[in-house]
Amino acid sequence: MRAYQNVLPQIKALGAVLxxxxPQTADKSQATLLKNFLQYEVLSDVGNHVARQFGLVYPLNAEVRRIYLGFGVNLAEYNGDESWELxxxxSFIVDRSMTVRFSFVDADYTRRLEPATIIETLRTLGGEGGVP
Amino acid sequence: MNGDQTRLTFELQKELDAMRQEYLALTPPDIAETFRKAAEELVLSGIEERSLKVGQRVPDFVLPNAVGRDIRLSAVTAGNTAVISFYRGAW
Known part of the structure; x- marks a missing residue:
């Protein structure tokens, strides 16, 4: 999430909000913000209700849960529910008509969208006149 | 500006790949194998294909921010483009 902080001025300059x-509780999100000096909205989607509407939710299997607990990561506590879903x-770019203009989803969760790609995409969409 | 952009490109993936190498070096093989299998199952589940696609409408939502103030998506998109990024958490 720190990587996004670096491009935040550019995102703002292009008229976008990050x-x-x-699924973390608001308390945990606040800790994340403070720890990483993040200056954008971190929203708390307890129960993954919004993530589910985006089609992104999956359960961790029993074996993986055991390993997480062994590492001291109790997701039930972080997320305020017992679902063990993540x-x-x-990443999605959504325009003023609430339509997805760009999406990046990779089932290999070690991969992430490069923040630079977001900037390029915002710039392109702005150039088209579709997104101010 | 261009120089900055070039530097930014692929920086994150490089950092993540380095973290992954470090993780593989520190993680017992059986645990790494469990994670590898779970990741493979996730790809095979077709979850990627089921996610929201370009051109689809996003359902409006209200979620609390880190200080408990409600943020409504449609209020954000009324004046701005929104960049929405889902992440698993920081633990």
Missing amino acids: LAIS PLPG
Whole structure:
């Protein structure tokens, strides 16, 4: 998430607002913000309701849960529910008519959209006149 | 400006790949194998194909921010383009 902080001035300059969404409780999100000096909205989607509407939610299997717990990561506590579900990392650019103009979703969750690609895409969309 | 952009490109993936190498070096093989299998199952589940696509409408939502203030997507998009990024959490 720190990588996005670096391009935040450019995102703002292109007339866009960055919203980060995670299933963490608001308290945990605040800790993340403070720890990483993030200056954008980090929204708390407890229960993954919004992520589900984006088609991104999956459950961790029992074996993976055991390993997480062994690492001291109790997702039930971080996320405030017992579901052990997570959203697939994904990024979307949404225009004023609430239509997806760009999406990046990769089931290999070690991959992420390069922030530079967001900037390029915003610039291209702006150039088309479709997104101010 | 262009120089900055070039530097930014692929920086994140490089950092993540380096973290991955470090993780593989530190993680017992059986645990790494469990994660590898789970990741493979996730790809095979077709989740990627089921996600929202370009041209589709996003359902409006209201979610609390880090200080508990409600943020409504349609209020954001009324004046701005929104960049929405889902992440798993910081743990």
